[in-house]
Amino acid sequence: MNTLRTSLMLLVAVPLVALAGDTSSTKAGKAAEAGKAAEAADCHHPPPPQASAKAAEQTDWKLTRGEPIKKGAKTVKLADVLAKPQAHDGKTVLIEGQVRKACERKGCWMELAASGEDKAPGVRVTFKDYGFFVPLDSAGSQARVEGVVKVAELTESRAQHYESEGAIVPRGTDGKPREVQLVATGVELRR
Numbered sequence: 001m002n003t004l005r006t007s008l009m010l011l012v013a014v015p016l017v018a019l020a021g022d023t024s025s026t027k028a029g030k031a032a033e034a035g036k037a038a039e040a041a042d043c044h045h046p047p048p049p050q051a052s053a054k055a056a057e058q059t060d061w062k063l064t065r066g067e068p069i070k071k072g073a074k075t076v077k078l079a080d081v082l083a084k085p086q087a088h089d090g091k092t093v094l095i096e097g098q099v100r101k102a103c104e105r106k107g108c109w110m111e112l113a114a115s116g117e118d119k120a121p122g123v124r125v126t127f128k129d130y131g132f133f134v135p136l137d138s139a140g141s142q143a144r145v146e147g148v149v150k151v152a153e154l155t156e157s158r159a160q161h162y163e164s165e166g167a168i169v170p171r172g173t174d175g176k177p178r179e180v181q182l183v184a185t186g187v188e189l190r191r
Contacts, residue, residue, distance in 0.1 A: 065132040066186040069094060069146045078114045081149060082121045085180045088149040095123070095182065099134075099141045099189065104166050107133035111167060112143055112182070122168065125182045134189060141191050147184035154179065 076093040097112040100122055108130060113122035125145055127133060154162070159169045159177035169177045 061189075061191055063135070063189040064187070065134060065189075066127060066184060067146075069144055069186045069188060073146060075144075078112065078123065081123065081182075082114075082180060085149065085151045089151045090148065092146065092148050092185075093182070094144065094146045096142070096144050097123075099138045099143050101166050101168070102134055102136060102138040104136060107136050107138065109162070109165075109167070110134055110138055110143070112145060121170070121180075123180045123182050124162075124167070125184050125187070127187070128183050128185050132187070134187065138189055141189040143190075144188040145182060145184045146186045147182045150181040150183060152179060152181050153177065 073094040076088065076095055078095045078097045081088050081093065081095060095112065097114055100111045100113040102110040109124055109126045111122045112125050125143075125147070128147070154169065154177040156177065159171075162169050170179055172178050
């Protein structure tokens with residue numbers, strides 16, 4: 001009789017202990033998700049679209065995001081855009097350069113420079129309607145980007161936000177953050 005009673009108690013107790021363990025791990029998981037949600041709430045960026053894990057894992061790759069770049073489109077030199085941004089303001093251009101930095105949180109922007117130098121002038125590339133992003137490890141990639149040039153004065157909070165994500169934000173002689181931007185409709189990255 002004692003053996004039967006012990007067996008019945010084990011049959012009931014073991015699943016209850018297992019369920020109790022699952023509940024605590026679920027609570028910890030929910031707490032971690034809540035922490036991530038709070039961090040994301042501080043960021044003005046929308047959540048990133050699902051990216052292909054295969055593309056990010058490969059070492060030699062070509063990644064295309066957004067609309068295909070028009071065949072035969074004439075490339076404008078990045079140095080020309082940086083030297084005379086007002087002449088290109090509002091125009092669609094195709095530029096090539098090296099990705100110096102990319103958003104470290106979601107890949108929702110990247111800085112394109114003629115060389116990989118940290119202090120060289122560059123163009124901040126954002127993506128039309130936040131419709132696509134680039135991998136967080138895009139820095140060092142060669143890029144071809146098609147989009148509209150925009151000369152922008154940033155708010156101080158936006159400049160600080162970009163800097164918190166690792167960006168270099170140029171400032172004018174008056175100290176105000178200004179930069180040349182490219183709102184991309186299509187991006188090709190190569191490594």
